[in-house]
Amino acid sequence: xxxxLLFVFFILSFIKFPIFSDIRTENIDVFILLxxxxxxxxxxxxxxxxxxxxxxxxxxxxxxxxLLYIINFFGRTEVFINTIVRDQNHKEELKRRVMGIRAxxxxxxxxxxxxxxxxxxxxxxxxxxxxxxxxxxxxxxxAPPDSIYQWELGxxxxxxxxxxxxxxxxxxxxxxxxxxxxxxxAQRLAEELSATFSEVDPRQDDSSAAELSLTDRIIAxxxxxxxxxxxxxxxxxxxxxxxxxxxxxxxTEASFLSAVKNIGLVSIMxxxxxxxxxxxxxxxxxxxxxxxxxxxxxxxxxxIPDSLPAGMINGEIRFVYAGQNVLTPSxxxxxxxxxxxxxRFMVHFIILGIxxxxxxxxxxxxxxRGSRTSDFNPVTPIAAVPAQKAVGDGLSFFxxxxxxxxxxxxxxxxxxxxIFLNFSPTGxxxxxxxxxxxxxxxxxxxxxxxxxxxxDKSLLAIQKLKMDNIIEQSFNFLKKKGxxxxxxx
Numbered sequence: 001x002x003x004x005l006l007f008v009f010f011i012l013s014f015i016k017f018p019i020f021s022d023i024r025t026e027n028i029d030v031f032i033l034l035x036x037x038x039x040x041x042x043x044x045x046x047x048x049x050x051x052x053x054x055x056x057x058x059x060x061x062x063x064x065x066x067l068l069y070i071i072n073f074f075g076r077t078e079v080f081i082n083t084i085v086r087d088q089n090h091k092e093e094l095k096r097r098v099m100g101i102r103a104x105x106x107x108x109x110x111x112x113x114x115x116x117x118x119x120x121x122x123x124x125x126x127x128x129x130x131x132x133x134x135x136x137x138x139x140x141x142x143a144p145p146d147s148i149y150q151w152e153l154g155x156x157x158x159x160x161x162x163x164x165x166x167x168x169x170x171x172x173x174x175x176x177x178x179x180x181x182x183x184x185x186a187q188r189l190a191e192e193l194s195a196t197f198s199e200v201d202p203r204q205d206d207s208s209a210a211e212l213s214l215t216d217r218i219i220a221x222x223x224x225x226x227x228x229x230x231x232x233x234x235x236x237x238x239x240x241x242x243x244x245x246x247x248x249x250x251x252t253e254a255s256f257l258s259a260v261k262n263i264g265l266v267s268i269m270x271x272x273x274x275x276x277x278x279x280x281x282x283x284x285x286x287x288x289x290x291x292x293x294x295x296x297x298x299x300x301x302x303x304i305p306d307s308l309p310a311g312m313i314n315g316e317i318r319f320v321y322a323g324q325n326v327l328t329p330s331x332x333x334x335x336x337x338x339x340x341x342x343x344r345f346m347v348h349f350i351i352l353g354i355x356x357x358x359x360x361x362x363x364x365x366x367x368x369r370g371s372r373t374s375d376f377n378p379v380t381p382i383a384a385v386p387a388q389k390a391v392g393d394g395l396s397f398f399x400x401x402x403x404x405x406x407x408x409x410x411x412x413x414x415x416x417x418x419i420f421l422n423f424s425p426t427g428x429x430x431x432x433x434x435x436x437x438x439x440x441x442x443x444x445x446x447x448x449x450x451x452x453x454x455x456d457k458s459l460l461a462i463q464k465l466k467m468d469n470i471i472e473q474s475f476n477f478l479k480k481k482g483x484x485x486x487x488x489x
Contacts, residue, residue, distance in 0.1 A: 024226070024256065028130045029067040030057065031121060031173075033113045035137035037074040040103035043202035045138050045180050048214035054095040056219045057134070058085075061226065067124065068094065073113035074105025075144040079120065108142045110135070110189070111149025111161045118167055130228065130255060131173040135189070138180040138202075157192065165192040169331040174228040178218065194319065194330030198222065226256040229263065229290055230328045235317060237302060237336035244339070248281070248317075249299045252327065254290045263288045264322030268300070270334075271316045272308060279305045285322055310340035395445040399431070413445035 032053065040046040053070075062068060062085050070081040080101070085091060117133065124131070141157070143150040151158045157165070168175070175195035179186025182201055190197035198221040202214050212220070233251040240247055248268065254261065265286040271278045281302040288298065312335060319330040396410040413419060422430040422438040430438070435455070442453045 024063055026129075027063070027065040027067075028132060028226075029069070029121075029124055029127070030062065031069045031071070031117055031131065031133045032057065033071050033073060033110075033117060033133070033135040033137075034080075034101065035074070035108060035110075035139070036072045036101055036103050037105050037108045037139070037142075038103055039108075040138050040180075042138075044214070045202055046101065046103040048202070048218065049136055049180070050099050050101050051215040052218045053098050055215065056222070057225075058091050058095050058098070062091065064090075067129070069120070070098070071113055071116055071120075072101065072105075073109060073116075075107030075109055075147075076105065077109070077113050077116040079116070082120075107144045107147075108137065108139050109144065109147050109149060110137060110141050110185070111143065111164060112147060114164050114168060118164065121171075125171075130230075131171070132225070132228075133168075133173050133175045133195075134178065134222075134225070135175070136178045136180070137184060137186070140183065140185045157188070162192065165189070166331060169194050170329050172230060172329045174226075174230075174328050176222060176225065178222065180218075194321075194326055194328075196224075196324050196326060224258065227258055227261060228256065228328055229254045229261060229325075231330075231332075232295070235332055235334055237304075237334065239339055246302050246304050247299050248302045249297065251295055251297055252290075253295045254293050257290060257293055261290045261325050262323070263290070263325045263327060265300070265319055266322040267320035268302065269318045269320060271318075273314045273316070275307075277305075277307065281305075281317075304338060308338050310338055312336075313338045395450060397450065413443070413450075415445055418442050418444050 034049065034053070036046065040049070058068070064085055064087055066085050068081055068083055068085055069079070072078050072080045081094060081097065083090075083094070085094070113135075121131070141149065141151070141161070149158065149161050149164075151161075169192070175190075175193050177186045177190040177193070177195050177197040179197065179199040180202055182199070184199060186197045186199050189195070200214065200217050200221055204217075230253050231250050232253045235248050235250040237246055237248050239245065265282065265288065267280045268282050269278055270281045281304065282300060283303055286300050290296070314333075314335045317332050317334050319327055321330075395414075396412040398405055398410050411419065418433070420432050420435050420439045420442050422428075422432060422436055423440050424430065424438045432439075435442070440454070440456050442455065444451050444453065
């Protein structure tokens with residue numbers, strides 16, 4: 001770890017932070033909460049912090065037009081600097097003021113400092129700037145007796161304090177907690193604020209770290225200060241795909257990335273407002289990698305608890321991380337329509353019903369065809385001599401059945417003249433000029449058009465669509481000019 005700090009600072013000392021003041025053009029708001037309690041005198045911590053704010057934040061991070069807001073806190077809270085930075089001369093003036101901060105206050109009331117920040121920052125919420133909060137402290141919350149944020153050292157944060165941190169966690173700021181020492185609340189506080197954090201021990205005696213001043217080590221630990229990945233749309237849970245699986249979806253925007261930023265989501269905790277039950281709605285760690293600035297859509301499969309009722313669900317989600325990198329913010333109110341199994345698969349049920357209906361109709365048609373096949377045999381038909389041959393001028397054609405020509409001379413039908421086709425149960429195919437009990441259809445000459453009329457309507461019952469040959473025989477008509485063929489389906 002110490003070797004890493006040396007390496008980072010070595011690199012930064014050469015590149016002079018080009019990703020910050022050298023190229024940044026859009027303005028930001030920077031809020032610093034600085035602990036000036038008496039314990040900050042020890043190990044020259046206050047001097048190192050003053051140098052850090054002057055050399056790094058003001059010199060390297062801040063550009064003209066940025067808002068710089070410094071709140072000093074101990075048992076009380078005081079606004080020390082509140083200004084829009086104008087130019088380099090203004091920067092020098094601010095640095096002189098910062099270098100004059102003294103550690104002279106009793107107690108450490110972080111909760112009251114956060115209260116003050118939440119109150120004064122409300123005036124800047126609508127300026128559409130990225131906001132950064134840096135909290136620097138060397139100890140744990142040790143509020144004065146009259147503070148609403150008082151609790152015993154080492155005990156969990158009280159309810160009022162947690163409500164305060166939840167408010168800030170929802171604001172969408174990039175928050176970094178810097179702890180100076182081994183026994184700070186930096187990590188616990190960072191978890192509540194969904195913030196990044198780092199701890200620097202002023203009494204570090206490691207030889208590799210001894211070459212760096214405390215100020216330099218703080219700079220190395222916060223070299224990624226401006227880098228941020230924001231959630232810019234309220235997360236939404238919806239159902240997608242053929243199987244209607246639930247997903248959580250939101251948009252992100254990465255800014256000032258100096259390197260690949262890997263964010264590991266270990267949990268997405270959902271709390272149902274009505275039941276107050278909390279669930280982890282992802283089954284595995286989700287790794288998100290951001291390689292460049294810009295917007296991106298994120299979609300993650302989730303698991304909706306069976307205990308949640310169908311209908312509109314109102315609740316809250318919190319992202320929980322496996323490492324230092326975080327999304328900003330990480331706490332959201334959310335509403336979504338929790339679909340029942342029936343509503344999720346209603347379309348599937350309808351399609352299945354249609355397919356079953358089609359299958360039943362096809363089965364019924366198959367059975368009907370089998371019944372008709374037993375009535376007359378289309379495989380070995382016997383052609384009988386027609387009762388009467390049509391002669392004279394009119395529509396002439398040869399009649400074929402299954403490729404077999406009935407007569408060597410053509411049939412001729414005069415205009416509006418008919419001829420009947422009969423199929424007996426014994427397989428006899430007969431042509432006559434009169435209709436009988438076995439007549440299935442009638443051919444009629446209408447000018448130069450040969451038309452067919454079906455008498456056995458039961459043949460049409462199983463299908464309303466037009467059929468090539470309703471009587472299930474293969475036959476054709478060879479006219480003087482062209483032919484008309486009807487083939488068995």
